[in-house]
Amino acid sequence: MLIKENPPKPTYTKHDQLHKELINTYFQEFLEAFFPDVHDNIDFHAIKPLSEEVYTNVLKGNTRRIDIVIETTLKGTDVLVIVHIELQSYKQNDFHKRMYHYFSMLYNKFQKPIVPIAVFTYKEEWETDQYTMEFPFLHVLTFNYLTLHLKKKNWRAYIHSDNPAAAAQMSQMGYKEEERLQVKKEFLRMIVRMELDSAKQRIVYGFFGREESINFLLLHKCN
Template sequence: MFVYYSRIYEKYRLPIVHIAVFNYVMIKDEPDTFTITFPFKDILSFHFFTLELKKRNWRDYIKQPNLVALALLGKTGYDTKEKVQMKFEFLRTFLKLELDPARQKLVHAIFEKYHKLRTEEEIHLYKNLKQFPNDEVNQIRELMTSWEKKGYNKGIEKGIEKGKIEEKKSNLSKN
């Protein structure tokens, strides 16, 4: 942290608040200081804020219109029984932010990287969309469908490329 701080301070010469974000799978206690000492003198004591995501409850962050908090939601602490509910709430908050497509893609990709649902959980998610207002359900379905379409189209493209390579190999082996 100190090295990053010193480089940024050197460039801008402005006060900076540094925050270290830890996203470990297991809960750990992280220091919030960096010190350099010699037996004869303390040379440096650098303090910074720490944010250990697993120690934070996801409910504290879900209603905040903060893209970083929303993207990292999947790394916060939650009970496994709340996993599907957390994704519901993520989607609702996500849609309310009305992001441009690039930001939408980035935030969703980070959340999905950290918060993967098993097949049965995905089925449970789809079945329970009824408890939300119709306009939200339609937006969520539309959102999911567009991501699924992108993935499907990417798969088709890769399949076509692979088919062309196989065809070339087949033609070479015939000659």
């Protein structure tokens, strides 16, 4: 099975890795904040992270690692499902095709229902949640997946929650430059309320810069 990657392809950044760490650590909170229907229908006591999947385009020699693959069950049942979350930090016009490739390969391997989710962290407006294959004489398939375009989210909608995933992702949401100071102040208020342990604080602080955030907190005391 081949995966086509259109150049130029940015390297996998430290920020991308931070997103993966955040969602893996706060998987339940992430779904609660951004995909409540998914959150309300899966059992978080049955979560099992699966090994990272790597697929290779044998023609071009490119490899691509699927970001987050988690097995769980539907709430109140023993039906196993897989939640696949793909992080995308740059605009890619055939991304919807890549999501379908991943879905197909995951299904071929695990033979279980899959909930596909794409998280866009770039500023561009491009956002597609469907891949269609059809001919003038035949509609073969329509593949749909859930999307989260963080730049389109209103950061003010999350400031009263005690959700660490939402707090961290506020740094990626749409806000005006003159609101940047207020966003950071609200983020720090959330951190104070949540009283996270040091390890989990490190992950959340990473989105705003730990040292910068601590210095800001000491200076302004969240007033």
